[in-house]
Amino acid sequence: MIQFKAVLVRVIKEIIRDKRTLALMLLAPILILTLMNLVFNSNTDTKLKLGVTTSVPHKIIQSLPNSKVSIHHYQNSHNHTQKIQAANLDAFVTRNKNKLEITYENEDPTKSAQVKSLFANALLASNIKELSATLKEMPLQPSTKRTSLNFKIKNSYLYGNSNSTFFDKIFPVLIGFFVFFFVFLISGIALIRERTSGTLDRLLATPIRRSQLVFGYLAGYGLFAILQTLLIVLFAIYILQVEIVGNLFLVLLTNILVALVALVIGLFVSTFANSEFQMMQFIPIIVVPQVFFSGIIPLDTMAHWVKFISYLLPLSYAGDALTDVMIKGQGLNAIAKDWLILLVFLVIFTFLNIVGLKRYRKV
Amino acid sequence: MTDFNYTIASINHASKSFGQKKVLSDITLNIKQGQIIGLIGPSGSGKTTTIKCLLGMEKLDTGSAAIFGEKMPNRQILEKIGYMGQTDALYETLTALENLTFFGNLMGITGAELTAAINKNISLVNLTDSLHQIVAAFSGGMKRRLSLAIALLANPDLIILDEPTVGIDPSLRLDIWTQLRALATIQKAIIVTTHVMDEAEKCDLVGLIINGKIFALGTPNELKKKFNATSIEEVFLKAEVSSK
Ligand SMILES: Nc1ncnc2c1ncn2[C@@H]1O[C@H](COP(=O)(O)OP(=O)(O)OP(=O)(O)O)[C@@H](O)[C@H]1O
Ligand SMILES: [Mg+2]
Numbered sequence: 170m171i172q173f174k175a176v177l178v179r180v181i182k183e184i185i186r187d188k189r190t191l192a193l194m195l196l197a198p199i200l201i202l203t204l205m206n207l208v209f210n211s212n213t214d215t216k217l218k219l220g221v222t223t224s225v226p227h228k229i230i231q232s233l234p235n236s237k238v239s240i241h242h243y244q245n246s247h248n249h250t251q252k253i254q255a256a257n258l259d260a261f262v263t264r265n266k267n268k269l270e271i272t273y274e275n276e277d278p279t280k281s282a283q284v285k286s287l288f289a290n291a292l293l294a295s296n297i298k299e300l301s302a303t304l305k306e307m308p309l310q311p312s313t314k315r316t317s318l319n320f321k322i323k324n325s326y327l328y329g330n331s332n333s334t335f336f337d338k339i340f341p342v343l344i345g346f347f348v349f350f351f352v353f354l355i356s357g358i359a360l361i362r363e364r365t366s367g368t369l370d371r372l373l374a375t376p377i378r379r380s381q382l383v384f385g386y387l388a389g390y391g392l393f394a395i396l397q398t399l400l401i402v403l404f405a406i407y408i409l410q411v412e413i414v415g416n417l418f419l420v421l422l423t424n425i426l427v428a429l430v431a432l433v434i435g436l437f438v439s440t441f442a443n444s445e446f447q448m449m450q451f452i453p454i455i456v457v458p459q460v461f462f463s464g465i466i467p468l469d470t471m472a473h474w475v476k477f478i479s480y481l482l483p484l485s486y487a488g489d490a491l492t493d494v495m496i497k498g499q500g501l502n503a504i505a506k507d508w509l510i511l512l513v514f515l516v517i518f519t520f521l522n523i524v525g526l527k528r529y530r531k532v
Numbered sequence: 533m534t535d536f537n538y539t540i541a542s543i544n545h546a547s548k549s550f551g552q553k554k555v556l557s558d559i560t561l562n563i564k565q566g567q568i569i570g571l572i573g574p575s576g577s578g579k580t581t582t583i584k585c586l587l588g589m590e591k592l593d594t595g596s597a598a599i600f601g602e603k604m605p606n607r608q609i610l611e612k613i614g615y616m617g618q619t620d621a622l623y624e625t626l627t628a629l630e631n632l633t634f635f636g637n638l639m640g641i642t643g644a645e646l647t648a649a650i651n652k653n654i655s656l657v658n659l660t661d662s663l664h665q666i667v668a669a670f671s672g673g674m675k676r677r678l679s680l681a682i683a684l685l686a687n688p689d690l691i692i693l694d695e696p697t698v699g700i701d702p703s704l705r706l707d708i709w710t711q712l713r714a715l716a717t718i719q720k721a722i723i724v725t726t727h728v729m730d731e732a733e734k735c736d737l738v739g740l741i742i743n744g745k746i747f748a749l750g751t752p753n754e755l756k757k758k759f760n761a762t763s764i765e766e767v768f769l770k771a772e773v774s775s776k
Contacts, residue, residue, distance in 0.1 A: 175637035179623065179630070186625040371621030374587055375638035376611040531591055531605040 172377040176385025183359075184393055190355060194393060198347035198401050205343070206409050209336035217284055220253065220261040222246050225269065228298065232291035237283075246270075260284040340411050341420075341491035342463045342484075348398055348424045349431040349484055350456050356390045357435035357448045364529075365444070373530035383522045387432055394428030395421075414498030420491065423504065426511045427487045433518035434483070440525050463488035483514045538565040540690050540721040543586050546595035548744075555581050556744045559595070563690075563721045568712060570735030571725040572764070574772060578744040579725040580618050580694055586723075587615060587692065599690060611640055614688035618695050618725075620675040624668040628659060628678050631667060632685060639686035653681040656711055658704060673699040680708065684715075691715065691722045697731065709734055729765035738764065742775045 184191055216239045221230060223244060230240060241256055243249075246263040249272055253261050259280045261272045271288065273281040363369040372382065402420055405411040413420060438455060442448040462479035465488075479485040490507035493499040541563040548556040556578050563569050571579045584590040586597045588605025597604040600612065622631050629650065636646045654660050657677035667675065676699050683693060691712075697705045709731065712722055716736075724735065732738050733752050740748040740755070748755055748771060752764055759767045 171637050171640060171642055175634050179626070179634050182630060183623065183625050366624070367617060367619040367621035368623060369621075370589060371615070371617055371635075372638065374589060374610060374613070374615040374617070375635065376607050376609075376640065377638050378607070529589070530607075531588055 172375075173381040173385050173388075176377075176382055177388045180359075180386060180389025181392065184389070191393075194351050194355060194397055195400055198351065198397065199404050201347070202340075202343065202401065202405060202409065206336050206411075217260070217280060217287070218256065218258045219284065220249070220256060220258040222263040224264040225262055226264070226295070228295045229269070229288075229291050232294040232298075233287055237287065262288075337411060338496070339465050340405065341495040342460075342465055342488040344398070344401055344405070344420075344424060345427050345484060345487035345491050346460055346463060347401060348394060348427050349459070349487065350452075351397065352390060352394050352428045352431040353435040353438075353456060354448070354452070355435070356386065356432045357439035357442070357451070358445050359390075360386070360436050360439045361442055361445055361448055364439075369529055373526070379526040379530070380523045382526065383433075383436070383519060386436060387429060387519070390432050391425070391429055394432070395425050398424035398428065413495045415494035416500065419494045419501065419504065423487065423490045423494065423508070423511075426508060426515070427483070430483045430487075430511055430514045430518070433515060433522055436522050437518050437525065440528070458482065459484035483511060486510045539563070540565055541586060541597075541599045541723070543582065543597045544595050546582070546585055546597065547593050548581060548585055548590060549593055554744060556585065556592075559741075559744070559746055561739060561746070561749070563723055565721055566716050566719045567737060568716050568722040568724065568735045569737040569739060570732045571723065571739045571741055572727070572729070572732050572768060573741035573747075575727075577741045579741055581744075582741065583692055583694055583723065583725065587613065611686070612689045614683040614686060614691040616679050616683035616693045616696055620679050622667045622675055622678060625666065627664050627666055628654070628670075629663045631678065632682060635682045636685050641686055649685050649687065650681075653684050656684070657681045657708070671699075673701065673704075676700055677704070689720055691720055693722070693724045695725050695727065697726065697728065705731075729763065729768060732764045740768065740771055742771060747771050747775060 184194075217237060218241065219233075219238050220241045220243055223242065233240070241258065243252060243261075246261070249261045249263070252258065253272065253274050257274075259274050259277075263270050269288065269292075271284065273284065275281045360369075363372070373379075398421055402413075402417070402424070406413055406417075434455070438451050439448055442451065458478075459482045462482050463484040486507040490504035490511075493503045493507075497503070539562050541561075543559055543561050546556055546559040547554070559578075559582055561569070561582070571582065573579055581590060585592050586599070586604065587610070588597065591605075599606070599609050602609050623634070626634070632650045632654065633646065636642075636649060641649060650663075651660075654663055657680050659674060659677055659681065662670070662674065667678065670678065676696070680693070680696050683691065683696075697708060700708065712724070713734070716722055724731070726732060736751065737749065738752055738755055739746055748758065748767070750758065755764065755767050756762065759770045761767045761770060
């Protein structure tokens with residue numbers, strides 16, 4: 170027990186002394202989240218710029234929502250490519266007989282998609298108006314006269330609300346990812362340093378148990394991971410105003426679990442690296458793929474074997490659990506399975522680490 | 533001098549290879565209570581490896597090692613061994629005191645006992661004034677001395693020092709050897725490797741390791757007689773030539 174406490178105290182002291190690493194662990198995720206929040210949320214405020222020729226029916230243009238588009242009028246469609254470029258338009262619309270011809274700038278395909286759907290809606294709306302006009306002229310059915318025509322869409326959302334952005338969707342996954350990434354990197358590098366400086370050998374020339382060393386590391390870095398998680402989550406809720414529907418406590422516990430898994434995987438992987446730089450080389454192999462499988466990209470449509478990969482990656486369970494709690498507001502029942510699997514990861518890799526230290530001392 | 537009665541550590545017919553390379557072949561050594569044994573030999577001859585095999589940090593291919601009658605590797609036995617590696621294994625971001633406390637705790641000592649041990653050993657290596665300094669700011673010799681203090685901290689019965697006096701100035705070196713001799717007279721067993729031949733003269737037994745074999749083993753006088761030399765330095769040079 171003395172030995173465990175000694176390792177714990179030492180790890181904490183070392184982290185506190187290393188101001189840069191501490192800052193990286195605590196401030197970097199906050200900085201990145203803030204930037205991502207800005208990037209993904211500002212997108213929705215800009216208006217789409219449309220160039221429209223006089224031949225386009227007035228009705229349709231009026232049906233476009235004013236808040237989302239700004240209209241530039243043109244006499245004709247001559248050199249419309251240059252017109253798009255000159256005025257930096259997102260799309261140029263002209264009419265050819267009973268066809269609307271739309272040319273998209275398509276630098277940003279999401280904008281093209283938005284224009285497309287706006288026009289689809291506008292056409293629908295003007296069709297309904299025409300329909301209502303015809304209906305008005307039909308005296309045979311006076312009862313339907315007023316009521317049937319004021320079609321309006323009322324939107325309801327199962328999760329989130331009309332203000333939900335892409336950022337809201339990926340935020341739970343992002344939290345899990347940051348916790349995983351920084352803890353993975355820092356704990357792995359710490360053990361490499363311990364090895365290259367010879368302190369690991371020295372340490373194992375004392376009667377410390379291998380498990381005491383691993384648990385000491387786990388507790389020390391776990392503590393900072395908890396701090397990091399608290400900071401990220403509270404920052405997100407109170408400064409970035411991200412809504413967390415479910416229980417905050419479950420969010421924190423899930424992330425602590427993620428941190429511990431990252432810790433043991435980091436420690437384990439570091440045994441295959443001989444330097445800090447080699448540790449960095451594991452990032453594209455171990456950390457980055459997890460991002461793709463953690464819920465940012467929908468997995469439902471993927472081939473079966475691709476899905477299978479995600480079952481092997483701890484971050485996919487973390488992403489799943491965090492999404493369940495933060496967006497869907499689900500409780501312990503929904504995420505118990507994810508927790509259980511994360512725990513299995515934790516136990517397996519802890520065990521591997523304890524056994525792996527046999528490389529440096531046989532008992 | 534002292535009565536060499538009780539064998540504290542022994543390594544028997546030990547052989548060890550790293551990959552294809554044979555590093556130790558048939559090493560046999562016995563270290564008794566109250567004895568200082570010096571291991572000398574050319575760089576890369578296998579001194580450090582011998583020590584690590586004895587401690588159980590490396591696995592022997594054949595042969596065996598035992599300390600206090602227990603077969604090594606054995607974790608509990610490590611409690612009674614003070615070890616100082618060839619490289620300074622210190623936590624650079626921590627102070628000298630924090631390093632001492634950490635390793636003291638690992639050896640199982642705490643509280644007042646630890647404080648007393650720290651004070652005693654830090655003054656032995658002349659670092660009392662630097663106790664609260666961060667190790668990163670230490671000179672090479674200071675780090676070496678701190679490592680030595682750490683090795684002696686738990687008042688071990690077997691002290692294993694891998695080149696303890698590298699980078700330490702002559703007068704402090706003399707002090708350290710006086711202290712080692714004092715420890716030997718209170719029945720501690722000490723193993724030292726060194727490249728300094730007049731340190732070897734101060735040992736009770738000198739083992740000359742060349743190419744992973746014990747080339748010669750005996751008291752300094754025995755070795756000098758055997759090689760017809762006036763100093764251990766001469767012994768070393770003659771042995772190196774005749775081994776080729
Ligand atoms: N971990 C290792 N892997 C491979 N070879 C090793 C390893 N450790 C030591 N060796 C080799 O074993 C041989 C003996 O090394 P050792 O460190 O025991 O020498 P030494 O006598 O202590 O030398 P020095 O006086 O320079 O400290 C060397 O040739 C070295 O290259
Ligand atoms: Mg050596």
